[in-house]
Amino acid sequence: MKRIGGGAMGEVWSATDRATGDDVAVKMAQGWAATEPELVERFEREAKLLARIKSPFICSLVDAGRTDDDLPFMVLERLSGETLEQHLEREGYLALDEAGRIADEMLQALVVAHAAGVVHRDLSPANVFLHRTRDGKTITKVLDFGVAKVLDASAPRTGARATMGTLPYVAPEQLGDSARAGPRADLYAVGTLVFRAVTGRMPYGDAQGTALVVLKREHDPPSIDEATGERWPAALRTFLTKTMARSPSKRYASAEIALAALREAVHGKGPALAIPEKALDATTTLTGRDRRSRKSRMT
Structure with missing residues (x-):
């Protein structure tokens, strides 16, 4: 060993x-x-x-x-490859088709987990592994169910009165009491992860700690258009808005429904998407010069 x-x-x-x-x-x-x-x-x-x-x-x-x-x-x-966190640290941001494939496979994993009555509660780039198979393909693997919750009334409450998970990806209802997290909390994390992957920044910019907790509790995140100063495909905008809604009732009702919406956002028809050569930082919006230097990342 x-x-x-x-x-x-x-x-x-x-x-x-x-x-x-x-x-x-x-x-x-x-x-x-x-x-x-x-x-x-x-x-x-x-x-x-x-x-x-x-x-x-x-x-x-x-x-x-x-x-x-x-x-x-x-x-x-045994997995071979790197975490999504490592991949994003190196690349900055991802093309929509790559981010979409990763999120698609994450949601397929959640369909199975939620059907078995299991909520992950800590989906973040560090807990998503990009596994390279022997034939050279890359498959997404969800890791670490150490703080997962069982949706069973007879099961003991895990994480009661405590916030479990990685704060930037934690759903608002998890703050202060992760025992309240249901399947839609996992969908919130997937939406946040997609937002981070395709834009190179977090939905609430560089807010951290208490400031981030307050923003999550009191405000929906800005739309991807508002956050980046760019116009993105409507289906992607809708997917992110619904998955990251502050209220669980406004999110997709299940991982299956979210998966269908994601596939429409990634593969459905929409306006051409262009992203700046450099990933945006927490506060940057694009200038006219930036827009002229963009390259397409739709394919």
Whole structure:
């Protein structure tokens, strides 16, 4: 086994499954974390959730259990590539067709997860992996169901009275009480991710911390046209407006409906879309000179 990553609560090791010969990743809790019941419960709950949701767009569980030292572990499929966070840091922004493909596969993953009664609650670029297959294709894989919620009245409340997730991508109803997050909170995160990917900036600009919390609670985000000073395809504008609506009731009713709307936004007919050569920062709007130097990113 070779260590390939990790953090404060756990480590990830590469290994080979002796039974199948497949490359796998072993996620193991740190020794100190194993003495914290809440962390152990979260670790083991993630394994149980992964066992009930099967999708080509979700990192799959191979096995789970405890070591001889009583440390919980999970054996997962081994991925090759990079996170969407790393990809965006390098590229700045993405063409609409690439961002659309990633979001399409994320929504397909959510269709399966939500049908199984599971809400992710922490969809962000760091938890989306762009997996390169052996035949050279790239497949989106949703990672880390560690703070996921089970939509079951008999299940214990997870994350009650606490905000779980990555703040820029967290839905307003999650703020202060992530137990209130339903499937539409995941759709909010997907919309925010698409906005970030195609514009190179966040919906609320450079707002952070308390300022961002206030904006999320009290205001809908600006439209993509308002935020960038550009006119975007109407179907994309509608998709982003609905997925990122402050009120859950104004968002798409399901991942299936959002997926159909996304496909219309990406593949439907609309005006040609051009994006500046440089990704916009948190405050930039385009000048006439910028507009003349744009290149098309629709294809």
